[in-house]
Amino acid sequence: MTSHHFNIETIGIVGTGAMGRGIAQIAAQAGLAVRLYDTNAQAVAVASAHLADTFAKLAAKGKLSETDANAALARVTGVNTIDGLAGCDLVVEAIVENLDAKRVLFRELETVVSGNCLLASNTSSLSITAIAAACGDPSRVAGYHFFNPVPLMKVVEVIDGLRSDSAAGDALMALARRMGHTPVRAKDMPGFIVNxxxxxxxxxxxxxxxxxxxxxxxxxxxxxxxxxxxxxxxxxxxxxxxxxxxxxxxxxxxxxxxxxxxxxxxxxxxxxxxxxxxxxxxxxxxxxxxxxxxVPQEPVAPTKLPTRVWVSRRNAAAREAVLALAAQAGIAIDEGDAPGADSLIVIAPLGLDATTAALDEQLDASRVVAIDTLFPLVGAKRRTLMTTPATTRAARDAGHALFAADGVPVTVIRDSTGFVAQRIVATIVNIGCDIAQKQIASPHDIDLAVTLGLGYPRGPLSLGDAVGARTILTILNNIHAVLGDPRYRPSPWLARRAQLGLSLTQPDAADINAINEAPQ
The missing domain is CATH 1.10.1040.50 (N-(1-d-carboxylethyl)-l-norvaline Dehydrogenase; domain 2)
Structure with a gap:
């Protein structure tokens, strides 16, 4: 593998669609010289006009000074032939998502640029290793995946192909920071981190x-x-x-x-x-x-409250929350070990469907409603109530009235392993854990990429910690047990950390010292 030293001041961009223009804009604003190339000369002219317009608008809004806007625009040059990219320190490819087309371009770029020019692909779904395989020197090829719209989406994935020199990725990480973006680093695997x-x-x-x-x-x-x-x-x-x-x-x-x-x-x-x-x-x-x-209208919540409520003792915290809501609504509590004949039966399963949970406790399924307690019931903006296929309309409506009595909207769903929020949240966390397990990226970069790239309130690993890794593990194990679908098998990363009481964001303890000692 060739060892490189990359010093990036002039950046070439091939492909002048939305992504190419966005990358050109942030590079020019950061003080880099930018050369725009497209096989369609007209497209280069259109992109240059678009950038002139963008910088003018930023100046008009006071986001850039007039001087800085003019200077940024002056740094952008359109070139009509690929030879115009000679002398670039980095060329970023942002053309059509087609492996053959990208390989042809990279081979051609190698004949134009110097031996110390870094070649990067903005691909979102193709293998960097596969693209680089077309090159005489695959060590200077890396992935540089931006998100649309580039100026607003402040994250970029830096991808190391199997033959990439780590210096290439290091240079792209530093450049991203210079351009005001947050870089995350990933191995060359399908979908990288965010997708x-x-x-x-x-x-x-x-x-x-x-x-x-x-x-x-x-x-x-x-x-x-x-x-x-x-x-x-x-x-x-x-x-x-x-x-x-x-x-x-x-x-x-x-x-x-x-x-x-x-x-x-x-x-x-x-x-x-x-x-x-x-x-x-x-x-x-x-x-x-x-x-x-x-958006379709929601049905109006029924108001006829149950006379008495019996709450399962299987989940102590959930039971307490349900009893508090029932007391607040003035509903009598059935304290019996088994529900009385006229009581509404409330259960709060994790991962199980209402049918399995009801039969497990030998309850009358026709009077059972299940409430999702993954997130706190008190102070909730919405609650989810689930019925069994045998639940009567009267029981369903009584449950709906109980959980809507304090004015919080309630969504009533049909029977499902893990309600809706439990199974979607558990799946998000589980896939995030598996990305960490496969060492595609560090736990820190996984959470960073997802919060910035997908706009989630937390990254998947922090989300798992917030809900509780053991809770997520229980949900997945129970869904898996009922459905028998390997889709829900827990990631070893999740299972081990849940059992040991460790944070999902924590790398193996033996690796932490090595990480701390590594050059940043």
């Missing part, structure tokens, strides 16, 4: 909908208001559009050789075929009128 970690929310949301547990809007409401995410899975899919996200789901599933954790859903396949791709087509999982999402 790999992002499988949890969408594929499990689709799985819940596919089992007929709840509507798209209800699943979104639960994930937003109960679990605290900015967007639910279906709002997210409508935003990214199925013509983009469905192929990524399929690609990552196949690249991991049909790993059950990443199984795509026929729901998105059918909708994509029908052109219901999301916001941009006016209809996806929601309809959009003048760009405004149309």
């Amino acid at each position: 790999h970690a992002g499988r949890g929310m969408n594929t499990e949301g689709l799985r819940v909908a596919g089992e007929g547990v709840a509507s798209f809007a209800d699943i979104d409401r639960i994930m937003r208001e109960q679990a605290g995410f900015r967007l639910g899975p279906f709002e997210l899919l409508d935003l990214t559009a199925l013509d983009v996200s469905h192929p990524v789901m399929e690609s990552i599933y196949h690249q991991f050789y049909e790993e059950p954790r990443f199984t795509p859903s026929p729901i998105t396949g059918v909708r994509l075929a029908g052109g219901l791709v999301g916001r941009k087509s006016g209809e996806g999982f929601y309809r959009y009128i003048d760009g405004k999402q149309q």
